[in-house]
Amino acid sequence: MSSDFARLGVPTSLVAALEARGxxxxxxxxxxxxxxxxxxxxVLGRGRTGSGKTFAFLLPLVARLSxxxxxxxxxxRSLILAPTRELASQIEESLTPLAKTAGLSHVTVFGGVNQNPQVRALSRGVDVLxxxxxxxxxxxxxxxxDLSAVTITIIDxxxxxxDxxxxxxxxxxxxxxPESGQRMLFSATLDQGVGVLVKAYLHQPVTHEADSAESPVKAMDHHLLKVDKAQRxxxxxxxxxxxxxxxxxxxxxxxxxxxxxxxxxxxVPAVDLHGNLAQNARTRNLEAFHSGAVRTLVATDIAARGIHVDDVELVLHADPPAEHKAYLHRSGRTARAGKAGTVLTLVTPDQNSEVRALMRAAKINPTTAVVRSGDELLASLAPGEREFLSPEAAQAVAYPSKPAQPQGNGGNGGNGGGNRRRPSSAGADRPSAGGRPGNRRDSESRRDGESRGGARRGGSGERRGGGGGERRGGESRRSGSGHSSASRAGSTGGVAAFSAQRRRGR
Known part of the structure; x- marks a missing residue:
């Protein structure tokens, strides 16, 4: 594989912009x-999440618009369609240095936020939408x-x-x-109607497949951890x-x-990511995790695609996904860019048969072990000294702009009130400024067209519920694995005992 993008036809100025990013x-x-x-x-490009598809379509787009x-x-002049706001924002982040080099304008639009800045930006015309x-x-x-002048369309x-x-x-x-424009479609698979889309809108596409979406990443270690519900x-x-x-x-x-x-x-400081969060809360939580201010992100399948965070060492399926493709996409958040990673799946007794079928479909042969709180295996799978703060200190790290809330008898591992980490400077978790008149805000109970599918009611996708991919994976059904039946006393007692021993990882 050549290290020279120029050999593939990429303009020198864009090669330099890539080199500036390493x-x-x-x-x-x-x-x-x-x-x-x-x-x-x-072009029809088939490859797994994290295979470099973004620059595969951004480089020709920028080069041809220059x-x-x-x-x-x-x-x-061009259009890139993305299923979620997080993916749209990450495409914009990758595009920005290339567009600046080529002198191109770009605008990103998605729901859950005020549309007026988007309308103003579009009124001037835009090179990349x-x-x-x-x-x-x-x-x-x-x-x-108006899309009548679009010469390049990309579906990511x-x-x-x-789904x-x-x-x-x-x-x-x-x-x-315009039918005469260039169209590029990038996908991990061609099922679920994608093939119909290809036949209808791509003209004699050249098909390239770099990685099968069905094959696991070799750099991943997969483990099934059989646990009691009370200790999950x-x-x-x-x-x-x-x-x-x-x-x-x-x-x-x-x-x-x-x-x-x-x-x-x-x-343990942690932030969540799911379809019920307002856009500014999503952005703040992702930034806290991306920056390392918070090291644990608890997410639904909304984070299984299009979310790129460097150096994720461990993916933990606290709830096994509903189907094997979701398992592979979730697991793909680690072991990126050639690095190794570890994937753990917690399995309660009632999930044994379900998870066995899941692993067979994903073509994974995991290492299986029965574990309890404090076992040495946990220290070897996630090595290093455990750090437990007080609940108030953990709250301050995860949400520095929120006042501390009483945490009840959650247990903290005996680290007192000491906060060893610098709090994040991310913004407060407030509702968004709202959308157009009549457009509901993307709040805890309201709807998010970018997170959930549906062609009903015309184009008002923003009014349709949150978390389409999540819904398919069981968002809308209340799974026993999604709501642990463990008593708080049972689950926290193991942590207190573990913390008191101050075990060190190998």
Whole structure:
């Protein structure tokens, strides 16, 4: 694999912009697709999450738009569709240095926030429009944006679009773009209607597959930990108290929120991420985790795709996912960019048969062990000295702008009130400023078109509920694994005993 992007046809100025970010060698998906995409061909790229697909489509997009032609008012010269706001924001982050080098303008639109800044930015015209389907259809219906000048259209995470019910909305959007334009679609799989989308909108696409979405990453170690329900939360806390970043997955939004609070009550700073959070809370929690101010993120499947955080050492399935693809996508948050990672799945007695079937479908042969709180195996899987704060100190680290709340008898591991970490400077967890008139805010009980699918009611995806991929994985059904039946006393007692011993990892 060449380390020279220029050999693939990438302009020198963009090669320099990549090198400034420490990117010197193309990934397999970039190596395979760039010659065709730079030549203007329609491209179908298949590769797993984290394979480098973002730069595989951003580089040709920026290179081909660098012709000096300005965008007309209310018109976009190119369009990138993404299923979630988090993915849209990360695409924008990757695009920014490239667009600055080429002198291109860009706007990102999604629901759950005030639309007025988006409308003002679009009124001037834009070279690159990054959008989630629901909000884009709303803006199109209001006449705020015109797609008739789009020359390049990119659909990212198309299979996730399908999982969330967005494909009818995507078709309505693509129908407004010129048929003669270049179209690129990137997806991990071609099921769930994605193949129909390819046949309808891509013209003689060149297909490249760099990585099968069905194959596990070799750099991952997979472990099944059989646990008693009464000790499940305590074991999560033992693992989360170790050094390093960890993502803990639950099946439901309620489960993520509850588990994050339980960890804080045990002295482990944690933030949650799920479809019921307002956009500014999502952004703040992700930034706290990304920066390392908080090392534990408790999330639903909304974090299984499109969320890139460096150096996630451990993925913990506190609730096993409902199907094997979700397991692979969740697990893909670690072992990225060639690094190794560890994936743990907690299995309660009632989940044994379900998890066995899940592993067979995912083609995973995990190491299995029965564990209890304080076992040496936990210290070896998540090595390092455990750090338990007081509940008040953990709350201050996780939510520095929130007043401390009484934590009851959650147990904290006996570390007193000492806070060994500097609190995050992230913003307060307040509701968003709201959207257009009549558009509900994305709050705990309200709806988020970017997080949940549905083509019903036209383009008003923002009015349709939160967490489409999560819903498919069991968001809307109250799974026993999503709501631990452990008594708080049972789960925290193990942590207190463990903390008192102050075990050190190997």
């Amino acid at each position: 990117i010197t060698s193309p990934t397999p998906i970039q190596e395979a697709t760039l010659p065709d995409s730079l030549a203007g061909r329609d 012709d000096g032609r300005p965008a007309a008012p209310k018109k976009a 990054i959008a989630c389907p629901g909000r884009l259809l709303d803006l199109m219906g209001q006449g705020a944006v 995470e198309a299979d996730h679009m399908a 969330m019910g967005f494909l009818p909305m995507v078709r309505r959007i693509l129908d407004k773009t 939360v305590g074991i999560v806390a033992e693992l989360a108290a170790a050094p390093g970043k960890m993502i803990v997955f639950t099946r439901t939004k309620h489960g993520a929120k509850k588990l994050a609070k339980q960890l804080i009550s045990m002295g």
